[in-house]
Amino acid sequence: MVIPVSRSFRGNRPETEGPAFLARADLQVLFDILREDGRRLIGPTVADGSIIYDDITSVDELPSGIGDEQAPGSYRLRRRDDERLFGYVVGPTAWKKWTFPALVPLTRATRDGHLVTFAPEQAAPPTLAFLGARACEIAALGITDRVLIGAEFIDPDYMVRRANVFIVAVQCTTSASTCFCTSMGTGPEVSEGFDLSLTELDAGFLVEAGTPAGRAVLERLPLRAASAAEQYGAAATVAAVRAKIGDPVPADGLHDRLLAQLDHPRWAQVAERCITCGNCTLACPTCFCTSVTQATDLTGAKAVANRTWDSCFSPGFAKVAGGSFRARPRDRYRQWLTHKFATWWDQFGTSGCVGCGRCITWCPVGIDVREELNAIAPPVARSPESHLVEPVAATPNEFVIARVAATKAETSDTTTLTLIGGDPAFSRGSPGQFAMVALPGFPPLPISISRFLADGIELTIRGAGPATKALCGLQVGDQVGLRGPLGNNWPLDRAFGRDLIIVTGGIGLAPLRPVLHAIIADRRRFGDVKLFYGARTSADLLYRDELEQWGKRDGIDVRLTVDRGGPDWSGRVGIVTHLFDQATWDGSNMIALVCGPERMIQATSTTLAGRGVSESRIHVTLERHMECGIGLCGHCQMGKYFVCRDGPVFSIAQLGDTFGREGI
Amino acid sequence: MQDQASLVAVLNSTWFASGLEPGIQTHLAELSRTFTAEPGQELFREGDESLVFGVVIKGRVALRTRVPERGDFTILTVEPGDVYGWSALVPPYRSTSTAVAIEAVEAITFEGPALRAALREDAALAQALYPRVLVAVARRLNATRVQLLDLFAAEQVRTW
Numbered sequence: 001m002v003i004p005v006s007r008s009f010r011g012n013r014p015e016t017e018g019p020a021f022l023a024r025a026d027l028q029v030l031f032d033i034l035r036e037d038g039r040r041l042i043g044p045t046v047a048d049g050s051i052i053y054d055d056i057t058s059v060d061e062l063p064s065g066i067g068d069e070q071a072p073g074s075y076r077l078r079r080r081d082d083e084r085l086f087g088y089v090v091g092p093t094a095w096k097k098w099t100f101p102a103l104v105p106l107t108r109a110t111r112d113g114h115l116v117t118f119a120p121e122q123a124a125p126p127t128l129a130f131l132g133a134r135a136c137e138i139a140a141l142g143i144t145d146r147v148l149i150g151a152e153f154i155d156p157d158y159m160v161r162r163a164n165v166f167i168v169a170v171q172c173t174t175s176a177s178t179c180f181c182t183s184m185g186t187g188p189e190v191s192e193g194f195d196l197s198l199t200e201l202d203a204g205f206l207v208e209a210g211t212p213a214g215r216a217v218l219e220r221l222p223l224r225a226a227s228a229a230e231q232y233g234a235a236a237t238v239a240a241v242r243a244k245i246g247d248p249v250p251a252d253g254l255h256d257r258l259l260a261q262l263d264h265p266r267w268a269q270v271a272e273r274c275i276t277c278g279n280c281t282l283a284c285p286t287c288f289c290t291s292v293t294q295a296t297d298l299t300g301a302k303a304v305a306n307r308t309w310d311s312c313f314s315p316g317f318a319k320v321a322g323g324s325f326r327a328r329p330r331d332r333y334r335q336w337l338t339h340k341f342a343t344w345w346d347q348f349g350t351s352g353c354v355g356c357g358r359c360i361t362w363c364p365v366g367i368d369v370r371e372e373l374n375a376i377a378p379p380v381a382r383s384p385e386s387h388l389v390e391p392v393a394a395t396p397n398e399f400v401i402a403r404v405a406a407t408k409a410e411t412s413d414t415t416t417l418t419l420i421g422g423d424p425a426f427s428r429g430s431p432g433q434f435a436m437v438a439l440p441g442f443p444p445l446p447i448s449i450s451r452f453l454a455d456g457i458e459l460t461i462r463g464a465g466p467a468t469k470a471l472c473g474l475q476v477g478d479q480v481g482l483r484g485p486l487g488n489n490w491p492l493d494r495a496f497g498r499d500l501i502i503v504t505g506g507i508g509l510a511p512l513r514p515v516l517h518a519i520i521a522d523r524r525r526f527g528d529v530k531l532f533y534g535a536r537t538s539a540d541l542l543y544r545d546e547l548e549q550w551g552k553r554d555g556i557d558v559r560l561t562v563d564r565g566g567p568d569w570s571g572r573v574g575i576v577t578h579l580f581d582q583a584t585w586d587g588s589n590m591i592a593l594v595c596g597p598e599r600m601i602q603a604t605s606t607t608l609a610g611r612g613v614s615e616s617r618i619h620v621t622l623e624r625h626m627e628c629g630i631g632l633c634g635h636c637q638m639g640k641y642f643v644c645r646d647g648p649v650f651s652i653a654q655l656g657d658t659f660g661r662e663g664i
Numbered sequence: 665m666q667d668q669a670s671l672v673a674v675l676n677s678t679w680f681a682s683g684l685e686p687g688i689q690t691h692l693a694e695l696s697r698t699f700t701a702e703p704g705q706e707l708f709r710e711g712d713e714s715l716v717f718g719v720v721i722k723g724r725v726a727l728r729t730r731v732p733e734r735g736d737f738t739i740l741t742v743e744p745g746d747v748y749g750w751s752a753l754v755p756p757y758r759s760t761s762t763a764v765a766i767e768a769v770e771a772i773t774f775e776g777p778a779l780r781a782a783l784r785e786d787a788a789l790a791q792a793l794y795p796r797v798l799v800a801v802a803r804r805l806n807a808t809r810v811q812l813l814d815l816f817a818a819e820q821v822r823t824w
Contacts, residue, residue, distance in 0.1 A: 505815065505816055506815070506816035507816075534816070535816055536814065536816040536817060540816060563811045563814070563816065564737050564738065564739060564811070565726060565737065565738030565739075565741070566737070566738070567735070567736070569738065570724070570766045570767070571741075572724070572741045572743065573726065573727075573738045573739065573740050573741040574740050574741060574743075574807055574811075575807045575810045575811060578743075578803070578807055581803075582679050582745060582746075596815070596816075597815040597816065599810075599813060599815055600810075600815055603810065
């Protein structure tokens with residue numbers, strides 16, 4: 001899911017003919033102009049060992065030559081070796097202290113005998129100028145605008161306060177170890193949502209206006225045109241900040257990745273450290289949850305309802321008469337993190353996080369939200385659901401031509417073809433997808449891709465009918481027609497950090513083989529991986545060399561069984577479910593991938609359910625008659641799905657009671 | 665080879681014996697003996713009198729059946745925790761397959777006639793043990809049916 005970040009409710013873009021330069025000695029002029037316009041100036045100043053935002057009147061109150069060092073659970077001021085006024089990053093104060101104060105009287109109420117009155121409080125907020133707002137902070141204002149005044153019901157107090165603010169942005173010329181605006185797409189460059197922006201250089205500031213109000217102020221400043229060197233120097237400094245921060249929390253697909261991990265064991269682990277103090281939510285510039293408390297006089301005749309900041313970490317936050325819905329710290333941590341990074345998108349169309357890093361610095365136990373996100377919902381090189389490659393020759397009347405580069409007889413009736421030269425799209429397919437394969441005079445067939453190569457694919461085909469026998473009979477150099485890759489894929493991203501159980505039989509190993517390749521390529525991301533594979537006889541086992549290697553070298557627990565054993569077979573004989581129906585492991589943290597004859601899938605999912613693997617975590621691939629492969633011909637319908645287009649991979653929960661029902 | 669006591673402890677941890685009342689576990693232990701077989705060793709032969717009921721603790725036992733002119737097929741392997749020789753408890757007490765150790769096997773075994781006599785005399789033992797034997801046999805029957813379906817065959821078996 002790619003959702004653009006909304007940065008400002010104003011939506012105004014800077015309107016400027018090019019940056020101007022304000023000498024450092026003239027910065028006070030800006031202060032004075034803003035104050036002349038009747039604005040209270042709020043800006044950075046040193047207090048209590050940190051740089052906070054507070055009322056200031058003079059440039060002398062700015063933290064001249066002071067920097068900060070931030071790390072998880074740690075904040076220290078340090079002397080810079082220059083006299084920069086904005087040579088630090090964000091501190092503990094967020095601008096919401098003024099736009100969304102911690103305590104706002106809502107209503108005054110009276111009771112006189114039987115009569116009651118409720119009078120709304122009218123906010124009369126001061127006219128303010130925020131001096132030194134950073135890109136992430138301006139993005140945070142954009143987010144709270146969206147939440148509090150961007151929909152049908154608005155917060156009137158916030159609206160009035162917000163409308164009264166003039167924003168002087170400052171481009172970041174330094175970063176903290178806790179910064180991750182780059183990952184959240186909010187900074188470090190300030191590009192909108194400001195009235196004036198400053199980029200600090202040693203001798204002064206590059207100044208740009210972002211709004212007509214900003215231009216009106218700019219025109220009253222003693223400016224000269226910025227030189228090319230100054231412009232280049234400013235841009236290079238901000239670019240260096242971007243490079244230094246890097247991309248600590250790759251956000252691509254984070255929404256889906258995170259929501260797929262509601263049962264991750266890490267929630268319980270982080271909760272052992274979290275003391276649910278709520279510092280993160282108080283320091284967060286976008287957290288907006290509140291409670292209303294009643295203050296009455298001694299007689300109860302007069303009362304004031306005050307709105308105060310609350311936190312989803314508070315024990316009583318989700319409490320009802322019967323108890324709290326989120327009684328455990330792990331529940332509250334999960335609520336906070338999944339709201340910020342996932343469900344916020346669903347509610348407001350943006351992320352709830354701007355990457356300012358305050359929750360990391362001001363966490364008393366040093367929990368680093370970036371570390372937790374990467375552990376719980378690790379980034380994927382190719383996010384499977386959202387990044388299925390565009391198929392080539394998608395419509396049934398066209399094919400790309402590929403050439404057989406190698407053939408391998410897997411069993412007496414099954415052959416693996418290596419096909420190259422088709423189209424690069426095939427190499428970029430995803431485990432579980434299939435290709436439509438055609439030879440002139442034969443119906444095109446859907447064949448699971450059994451390996452992705454740099455320049456092609458492998459298909460493992462059992463010669464069961466005329467078309468498959470013709471394919472199995474191809475020689476090196478022969479050509480085939482291909483369409484694809486088609487269909488969806490195995491949800492490997494759901495298996496990160498979990499144990500994985502793969503159950504398959506016969507040729508069903510073919511669509512799972514790329515899963516094993518993907519796991520082995522990134523083995524540390526997965527917990528225990530078990531492969532249970534059944535075949536008719538030992539001679540019918542596919543990929544025998546690889547099976548041995550997976551078990552011996554690649555850390556996969558490979559268990560084989562055959563339906564009937566011959567003299568050469570000293571392994572297990574019996575059905576595949578007997579490999580684990582009496583096992584003692586707990587499947588509650590497992591993802592299961594199952595492929596085989598439907599009767600086997602049914603028996604397997606029943607047995608897995610008995611081991612605690614829920615239906616939503618049992619993924620199967622189904623086989624149905626397919627002709628077009630893209631949901632147009634109607635052959636592969638199963639209940640509400642076309643198996644080719646909506647599948648072939650489904651969870652048992654998705655299939656519901658259509659699965660295993662006769663004649664569907 | 666582990667000693668009798670530790671093997672009985674292992675037996676009691678298998679699905680077959682776990683959860684049985686301590687008195688019954690003790691009675692079973694009194695009737696049991698340890699048994700080992702080398703790879704290739706035949707435990708019993710199809711059609712012979714079935715004299716021993718056993719629980720595999722370690723190793724693998726193949727149950728084979730012979731089809732004239734086609735030779736032996738292994739139709740099932742008995743894995744640790746599972747039983748063999750159930751026909752020693754069911755008339756006519758004839759082995760239904762040939763059992764061969766295909767790995768070094770350690771097992772807990774029970775003499776058929778002695779176990780049958782104990783089951784006749786001790787109703788509590790019978791009440792505890794027969795359901796487990798039935799579960800083992802039913803599981804095997806179920807698996808045999810699935811194998812009969814020959815699900816991994818290239819062509820579907822014709823149905824009517």
